[in-house]
Structure formats: C-alpha cells, structure tokens
Amino acid sequence: MIEFINVSKLYDHNVRALSNINISIDKGEFIFLVGQSGAGKSTMVKLLLKETEPTSGRIYFKNKDITKVSNRKVPYLRRNIGIVFQDFRLLPQKNVYDNVAFAMRIIGACNKEIRRQVPIILSLVGLSNKAKNYPNQLSGGEQQRVSIARALVNNPDLIIADEPTGNLDPDTAWEIMKLIKDINNRGTTIIMATHASEIVNYMKKRVIALNRGRIVRDEEKGVYGNEA
C-alpha cells in the first residue's frame, strides 16, 4: 500500500534528513519506526502527509505517486490518513464529541452520519461518558484517546502515530498501545514512530530502524535494538 523508492530528503542548509530510503508496506501491517532523535522518523511521516516534498525519489500511497499530487489535492490525500501526535492537538474550545465530529464535518459528512458514527468511535476508544468534556478536563491518556478517535472517525486506510505515547506515563502508554493494536486488528495499517523500547520489544511487530537518515534494519517481529 505504501512504497518509498530511493527517497532522499535534504532540508535547507544541507541537512540530510533521509538518504535513499526504500521500503514497502502492505495493507494491514503494523510498523514501528525507531531511531535516535534526529534520525529522520518525523521526516518520513511528513513526506507521507505531503507536509514536505522529497528532494528525490518517489512515494506511492495506494498505487498513486503522491509526489505528483498537486497542492490542491493534498486535503483529499490526508482524508485517507489518520494522524496522531505526541501533543494530541485537540481544539481546546470544542468538547470531545465536537473534536471528533469536526473531522467528519470538514469532509462534508451530513449530520445523520455524524450522529451515528461519532458515538460508535467514542465507545471504541472508551470515552462514551466523556463526550461533553473539554480537553482541559481530560487526562493525557484520555486526550490521546480523543485524538485517536478523531484519526479513526473517517475510516482511514492508514493511521500514522508520531510518538503517541511520548507524553504519557508508562501505564497510560500501555493502554494507548493496546488501543492502537486493536485498531490494527480491525485491519487498519499503522505506522508508529516511537522511542518506547519496552513497547516495541513486547509487541513483536515489524521494526524499521533509522540511523542518520538511513535504514539500518527492517525486520518482522523485530526489537528496538541498540542503534536507536
């Protein structure tokens, strides 16, 4: 479903963030992206979201070369991808329900669909009883559940999570991890960039390790490893 072919990324001032990346990810896979700080994990995420362009190489998403997608079409690309950040990025002036419904309204869903879908997703992430709460009335773990619900609500093919447990205590991190695994079990492809070695080692999923912008390891049922 996703393919990076000879992808390199050079930021301004000649910072080489990625060198000659080649990977292929199938539908339904669960990928951990590991590597030291500055290794290029977030850059790969940004390339998939077309937040930035590769200096060279091609990137395919659902058989389409997204490096050729015009800027005007970027929103439609992003609608196929749910995104979860370390800092949750919820809208503070909207309650839980509206934060999730917002993602549906933006793509023009009608009220009927919204009223049906949002409660289903909220119960999936275990937040049915907090629908009316505002983000500042929630714990970090709960806020991350809201952001996962928002990523999930439009049934994307892919969910990208950039250090989703980075701001959470270990117990909460594990709960979030379980939720993401459940989502993967339902068939959604997951790419998760993380520094959480225990989680990676326990989950036994495919691990892609980056070091200074190069892929140094790509293995099924991998571990966190010492290069990261």
Add this chain to the structure above:
Amino acid sequence: MVMKLRSGVHIIKQGFVSIWKNRMMSFASVSSVTAALMILGIVLILILNINNIASITKSQFGEVIVYLENDLEKEEINAIGQTINQTDGVLSSIFQSKEQALVLMEEYLGNETHLLADIEENPFPNSYIIQLKDIKYADDVVNKVTGLIGIDEVRYLKDVLDQLMIITHFVRLGGLIVIGVLIIIAVFIISNTIKITVAARKREINIMKYVGATDGFIRGSFVIEGMLLGLIGAVLSIAAVYYGYKYLFNIIKEELYVLFTIYLIPYSQILNDVVIMFIAIGVGIGVIGSVLSIRKFLRV
C-alpha cells in the same frame, strides 16, 4: 441542496460559537468596525446636511430678479420676457406685475396693511423673476439681461451664493477625503485584529489542515466569521448613528428653533441612507480583513 443548506446553517452557527469563544478578539474587531462606521456616519450626516442647506438656500437665492422701467408698453414688456426666456441658462421666468407685487406685499404685511395706507401710487415696479438652470449661468444671464433696453435694475445675491458654493465645495471634498481615509484605517484595523485572531488560532488551522480540510473550507469559516463581525459592527453603528442623530434633531427642534429643522435632513431619511451602506461597508471590511489576514496561515 438540503444538505448544503444545513451545512451552511452549521457554518454560520459555528461562526457565532467561534466569535463567542474568542470574545476578547471579537470585541476588539467589532469595536473598531463600529467606531469607524460611527465616525463615518457623523461625517456623512454633516455632509448630507450641508448639501441640503446648500440646495435649499440655492433655490432661495438662485433667482435673478429683473425690475423693469416704469413706463413700458405691454408689447415692450412681453418682448423683454421673450428675450429673457431665450437667454442661455434660463430655466423659466415669471412675470410679476406692479399689482401682483403690491398684493404680495399686503399679504406679507397682514395686519399691518395700514403702513401702506398713505401711499397713493403703487411704488412697486413690474418685474421678471428668473429661475436659472444652474447657478453657474448666473453671471452670463445677469450680464445679458442688464444690457437690455427697458431694464431698471437686475438683482442677484451673487456674493452670498459664491461664498456658499465655495464652502459646500470644500466641505464635500473634505468629507470625501475623511471618509476615504476612515475606510482605509478601518480595513487596516480589522485586518490586523483578524490577523491576531488568526495567529491565535494558527493551531486550529493547523489541525484543520491535518484532518484534511481544504483551504476553501478554512478560509470560508474565517470569512464567515469576519462577515458576522462586520455585520454586528454595522448594526451597532447604525443604531448609534440613528439614535444619536434623532436625539440631536429633537433637541434642535425643541430647544433651539423649530424653523431651523427644515434645513436638516429628517432622521428617518438618514436611516434609509445609512442602513444598506453601513451593512455593505461593515461586511466588506470583515471579508477583506479576513481574506487578507488568513492568506499566509494557509501554507502548512
């Protein structure tokens, strides 16, 4: 269609919600629209009234009165009338005979008619009262008519009118400049206020973009918000200008001099003039302000 309508209603509702959630900024924006439009309203009322006074006085003074010599024959009088009517710049002329002039004077004096009792012979001359097509023909007409045979005197309040013309000219020009400057200042203030609002909501825009909102959708929601802010400002300033003027109008009417109010534009008419104009300007300022200020934040 129904869906479009419903999402339109939703977007407007969201606009109000967002205005309320960001009420400090909204308050600042609305105040600046209101302030600018209120000053605009004051200038406008001044200009309209001065125009009004000018046109009333112009029609009062814009007559050329031609007094005829006393011993003219009827044919001579008619001939003078025809010549006058054929002169460039003359709209119409009315002949006023000695007798009519006397009657008018008697009517004017009313109870004091006894003042005329001692007069044996009618002292008033025959005259033509000329209405000009436009004030600018005054000098030509006066010159031509003065040169005719059988004319005793031509009377025309030239100096007064010239002064008045100069004053109204400068007031209008000054007013237009003030209005222009005000609108520019208002757009500047609004776009800055909205820019601050938008900057404060950069996060929100950023999140919208990650979730897959198109630029059009994002811009739309901010533009609607700007429109609503401008509309609220317009409504407030219309109310302020209308009630303020009504209040002044009534004070002038009651405390000062009733007759003076015929020179003033009635407040109901001000409302007509101002409503559409202010709403258009208010909404326009809101839209322009939001479009200008959101542009650079759309690049994510």
